[in-house]
Amino acid sequence: MTRGPVALDVGVSYGLPRAGIPAAGSFRTWVAAALHGRIREADLAIRLVDEAEGRALNRHYRGKDYATNVLSFPADLPEGVKLPLLGDLVICAPVVAREAAEQAKPPRAHYAHLTVHGVLHLLGWDHEDDVEAEAMEQLEREILAGLGIEDPYREA
Template sequence: MNNIITIQLVSKKEIYNLNLIYRKKPYYTNILAFPYNIFIKKKTLFLGDLVVCDEIIHKEAKKQKKKKTAHWAHIIIHGTLHLIGYTHDNKKNKKIMESIEIKTLKKQNFKNPYTL
């Protein structure tokens, strides 16, 4: 089976507006996930869209003293997990999601983003 996602880079203004419109959250965010999970052809599942603000990701990486590539990897994995149904809306779900992020990043030779 093939899984497809799209990634769109947007400005801070655009991510703010999308966060306000779709999540009713009046603030900036680094990524938004819009899940679809529909088959677009046999054995090809479109998971959804990731909308990313590269300006925010770069500022976060600098502030958190992380390499940009490591932070990008983390945010894309985080968004993809949202596309397939994971959430961090409570302590239990947050722990599960972070554990998957850490394991997935480790497989790609990135450090645990929560202990840097």
């Protein structure tokens, strides 16, 4: 575990109108919380997209023909190349808004959760089986609690 603040460069871009979407600074805060104590330096990009772009990306990269809430694309650097490039996140704003409403969660809290979730994927965390899923969910709970956000897995 590393100590101290993370040297962080987060680029946030928008493929849709920004109304109802948290400010770029919020995404940077959530990324920093997810990385705190785990790595010292990171560069990543976050793109917020509409449903059409989200669906196209999910279909192309995962073979799933629907828009999903968050996609994570870890950096694939050549062997021996040491850069702080962590990867990219794609967050589908309409899916996030719909899920937040369905789950009776504040949209901002759901954006925070999905950002943390995506960053953990960039760090190599996964949820392919029950043991991995529980470990990842517990870490998400801890990170979000540190941000004053309720447990995203709590039943409403």
